[in-house]
Amino acid sequence: RFVENLLKHPTFLENSYTTKFIDTTPELFDFKKRRDRGTKVLTYIADITVNGHPEAKDRPRPAEGLRAPVIPAPRAEKPAAGTRNLLDEKGPQAVADWMKEQKQLLLTDTTMRDGHQSLLATRMRSIDMIKVAPSYAVNLPQLFSVEAWGGATFDVAYRFLQECPWQRLRDLRSHMPNIMIQMLLRGSNGVGYTNYPDNVVQSFVKQAAISGVDLFRVFDSLNWVENMRVAMDAVLENNKLCEGTICYTGDIYDPNRAKYDLNYYVKMGKELRDAGAHILGLKDMAGLLKPAQARVLVKALKEEVGLPIHLHTHDTSGISAATVLAASEAGVDAVDAAMDAFSGSTSQPCLGSIAEALRNTDRDSGLDVEAIRDISRYWEAVRGQYAAFESGTAAPASEVYLHEMPGGQFTNLKAQARSMGLEERWHEVAQTYADVNLMFGDIPKVTPSSKVVGDMALMMVSQGLTRKQVEDPTVDLSFPDSVIDMMRGNLGQPKGGFPANIIEKVLKGDKPNTERPGKHLPPVDLEEVRAKLSEELEGFAIDDEDLNGYLMYPKVFLDYMGRHRMYGPVRTLPTKTFFYGMEQGEEISAEISPGKTLEIRMQAISETNDEGDVKVYFELNGQPRSVTVPNRM
Ligand code: 3PY
Numbered sequence: 296r297f298v299e300n301l302l303k304h305p306t307f308l309e310n311s312y313t314t315k316f317i318d319t320t321p322e323l324f325d326f327k328k329r330r331d332r333g334t335k336v337l338t339y340i341a342d343i344t345v346n347g348h349p350e351a352k353d354r355p356r357p358a359e360g361l362r363a364p365v366i367p368a369p370r371a372e373k374p375a376a377g378t379r380n381l382l383d384e385k386g387p388q389a390v391a392d393w394m395k396e397q398k399q400l401l402l403t404d405t406t407m408r409d410g411h412q413s414l415l416a417t418r419m420r421s422i423d424m425i426k427v428a429p430s431y432a433v434n435l436p437q438l439f440s441v442e443a444w445g446g447a448t449f450d451v452a453y454r455f456l457q458e459c460p461w462q463r464l465r466d467l468r469s470h471m472p473n474i475m476i477q478m479l480l481r482g483s484n485g486v487g488y489t490n491y492p493d494n495v496v497q498s499f500v501k502q503a504a505i506s507g508v509d510l511f512r513v514f515d516s517l518n519w520v521e522n523m524r525v526a527m528d529a530v531l532e533n534n535k536l537c538e539g540t541i542c543y544t545g546d547i548y549d550p551n552r553a554k555y556d557l558n559y560y561v562k563m564g565k566e567l568r569d570a571g572a573h574i575l576g577l578k579d580m581a582g583l584l585k586p587a588q589a590r591v592l593v594k595a596l597k598e599e600v601g602l603p604i605h606l607h608t609h610d611t612s613g614i615s616a617a618t619v620l621a622a623s624e625a626g627v628d629a630v631d632a633a634m635d636a637f638s639g640s641t642s643q644p645c646l647g648s649i650a651e652a653l654r655n656t657d658r659d660s661g662l663d664v665e666a667i668r669d670i671s672r673y674w675e676a677v678r679g680q681y682a683a684f685e686s687g688t689a690a691p692a693s694e695v696y697l698h699e700m701p702g703g704q705f706t707n708l709k710a711q712a713r714s715m716g717l718e719e720r721w722h723e724v725a726q727t728y729a730d731v732n733l734m735f736g737d738i739p740k741v742t743p744s745s746k747v748v749g750d751m752a753l754m755m756v757s758q759g760l761t762r763k764q765v766e767d768p769t770v771d772l773s774f775p776d777s778v779i780d781m782m783r784g785n786l787g788q789p790k791g792g793f794p795a796n797i798i799e800k801v802l803k804g805d806k807p808n809t810e811r812p813g814k815h816l817p818p819v820d821l822e823e824v825r826a827k828l829s830e831e832l833e834g835f836a837i838d839d840e841d842l843n844g845y846l847m848y849p850k851v852f853l854d855y856m857g858r859h860r861m862y863g864p865v866r867t868l869p870t871k872t873f874f875y876g877m878e879q880g881e882e883i884s885a886e887i888s889p890g891k892t893l894e895i896r897m898q899a900i901s902e903t904n905d906e907g908d909v910k911v912y913f914e915l916n917g918q919p920r921s922v923t924v925p926n927r928m
């Protein structure tokens with residue numbers, strides 16, 4: 296029943312805003328056709344070459360003559376011991392104690408998670424990360440951690456990139472054994488958009504710890520500590536680092552936002568400490584924390600909570616580096632930054648420039664700035680390949696203090712607005728987003744609460760509705776499912792609850808649940824789900840990673856499996872081939888498993904025949920092969 300309910304749950308059905316992948320063909324679920332992996336991969340290449348990639352074809356293309364990413368040469372013989380070694384040898388509390396003893400500012404690189412989530416709508420493929428992971432291990436062993444997993448990367452990997460997020464994690468882990476891998480976990484919302492039963496959250500955390508996550512940044516989208524405990528306890532149980540996290544919103548100096556004053560944050564910091572956090576995360580997901588406020592907040596949290604503090608911010612405003620430097624002066628222990636080529640704008644501040652700013656000061660990061668530049672040059676060339684997904688702002692924007700959109704949501708919401716024909720009305724969307732926030736009682740906006748505010752704002756702009764009309768009891772309205780879900784209490788409670796008038800209007804008189812949502816969700820019988828899923832996939836053996844992927848996103852996982860049976864290990868293709876197919880005469884190679892490489896040469900493409908099919912001729916490891924695909928253009 297749980298599975299059926301999950302499958303029917305609106306938040307599972309469509310979180311996407313872009314065109315579908317090639318996932319609507321019935322053949323996807325025709326599992327009987329057994330074809331070798333080479334043929335499957337050729338089928339994918341042929342299809343993309345003939346029909347284009349649905350996500351990339353109508354978007355800007357990579358620049359002509361874009362240079363290929365060059366993997367930085369090693370600057371030492373082998374990776375020096377790093378934070379991961381300390382964690383493995385002495386455990387999580389020792390890492391937290393070690394943090395407090397350090398003089399240098401510890402730096403986390405977010406390029407592989409928030410960097411591309413905030414700049415490229417999360418579209419970076421694993422292959423581009425795994426190739427450079429050994430350079431991190433050898434050239435930047437002093438990094439505190441690399442944020443590479445969780446947040447939106449999990450479902451985007453299955454949904455749009457046709458790859459397994461768990462495999463990404465395992466591959467990164469093995470190629471970068473000395474630096475801690477950090478993930479972003481949305482508390483009881485896992486890496487999804489809704490509250491999961493407690494044992495699903497516990498199972499997910501356990502699997503993430505096994506597959507390679509060392510540090511879990513755990514937050515709740517309404518800053519409700521009560522709703523974070525299950526996830527935090529699971530991290531502690533698995534002997535990994537638990538970063539209990541405060542989401543920063545409002546402005547501690549603004550008398551009009553008195554709900555979010557210094558006391559609010561200090562109180563929450565203490566609650567997280569008492570809930571067992573090793574580190575206190577300060578997550579400024581929209582980039583609202585101003586320098587003077589950062590100084591005061593960090594100092595107060597350090598003095599009153601006593602945990603090491605890890606600051607995360609976004610550069611949408613253009614002044615986040617000033618915030619980081621102020622926090623550094625106030626004694627923050629660690630901060631997040633993105634490699635230069637993936638920094639700025641809706642992403643994190645620039646890692647190389649922060650390292651430079653602190654050089655030869657008492658908070659010198661100890662990182663090799665030339666190694667940073669080498670790696671950033673690699674990322675610069677990688678980013679160029681994803682031109683189709685660039686959609687951020689061209690310049691810093693103080694408008695962020697008005698709308699308060701998280702950096703990771705910004706590009707997505709903009710793309711969603713574009714697909715609804717509202718791109719030219721973006722500033723109206725921004726203003727409406729701010730109105731909705733106030734209408735909902737001034738809440739922290741971060742996944743999934745930010746998605747709810749975004750859904751409501753888009754609905755209001757597209758239907759020309761004002762806040763006054765929405766609040767008017769005499770105007771009949773149907774609200775987005777996500778809004779109904781949140782008002783029912785299914786994401787938990789913000790400080791002070793949601794306003795009674797909006798609950799009344801949305802729920803049409805029904806009573807909301809104000810207790811912890813997980814309290815009322817029965818546990819899932821994991822082995823029963825595994826058996827049913829295996830049956831549905833005609834006996835395919837479901838391992839723990841697959842099971843946990845399915846539990847988070849049933850439909851997305853099944854669609855992924857269907858495509859995987861059709862197209863095989865396309866994650867191993869170069870990014871250019873994945874999005875644009877091949878040109879006649881072009882040659883590529885793809886290592887589909889260790890030691891097994893496909894050498895692929897595209898020979899020719901036929902005319903479209905009477906059935907509407909095209910034959911594409913390849914050479915695969917020196918042997919001629921052809922595949923036939925429909926021409927859908
Ligand atoms: C996410 O949950 O994906 C976020 O990036 C929140 O900031």
Ligand code: ZN
Pocket residue numbers: 409579580607608609702703
């Ligand atoms: Zn972020």
